[in-house]
Amino acid sequence: MEDRFPMAQLTEPPVAPERHTPTQPPAPRRTLLDRLDRYDRYILPAPALIVVVAMLAFPVGYTVYLSFHEWSGGLRPPEFLGLDNFTRSLSDEQFWASIWRTFYFVTLSVGLQVILGVGAALLFHQRFPGRGMARTFFMFPMIATPAAVALVWKMMFDPTIGVFNYLVQAIGGPTLLWTSDAKLVIPALAIVDTWMWAPLVMLIVLAGLAALPPEPFEAAKVDGAGPIRTFVSITLPLLRPVILVAVLFRLIDAIKTFDIIKVITDGGPGTSSETLNLYAFKQGLSYLHFGYGSMLLVWLTLLVFAVAIVFTRLRARSEQG
Structure with a gap:
């Protein structure tokens, strides 16, 4: 007997259609040039940096090497002395005198350059006809x-035909032996150095003045502050980091x-204008004491480093303050 109700057909559940996700294109392979692009800031200046370092490394290294030796040139090899040149410099009165003359010259010349450079920058920061010229x-x-x-300048300092004595005598002053007087030779050389490099200080300070914010000056003008008060209370504190940079450049x-000391006085009269740089030159190339001259140059390098470190820290403190 047939079943009145046929058995239900067992069917599998419908299968969802497969979804075909779009395939991503394969990432392009990075070539060697693409990988080097990440380091181009280091790779591009590397050849020039290598050349500069190589040019500096040999003379500096050879100078330090000779400072431990004694050598007068020729085919004879340098003789190792250890620290003899160092101890000799510590007991050399002329060495300490040359350091004193160096400090005297540097303090006087850089001080004059900062005063004239800042004053010229303040002047040329104002608008007036012919300012650019x-x-x-x-x-x-x-x-x-x-x-x-x-x-x-050597001719201008000449006591007989120089223009400076002519101007001094025109106002009733005495004849001055500018570069032949032990008391006047360092100030005379400082005048020459100031004339040459005060413009550099002026350019640095002028750039600093152009970058100062105008709001403090406008507030000072509203409060009725005069030019001197504005300079002392606003301009000078804001310019302190810039001035320290200019002083650091000029000190070094x-x-x-x-050059100017060698040409004008050659360290004279006597040794009155013989700075450490000139003293090292004479010991090395005039007297052929290359080892001791190299030791003096090492002292000069250490002096430059010490000044740079001190003024770098002063500038960092001024920016923090």
């Missing part, structure tokens, strides 16, 4: 050749000053 003329000494400048360069 005057600023250009003020910068001329900075681009002149130091040896040529020294020759011109003034310590190494050689």
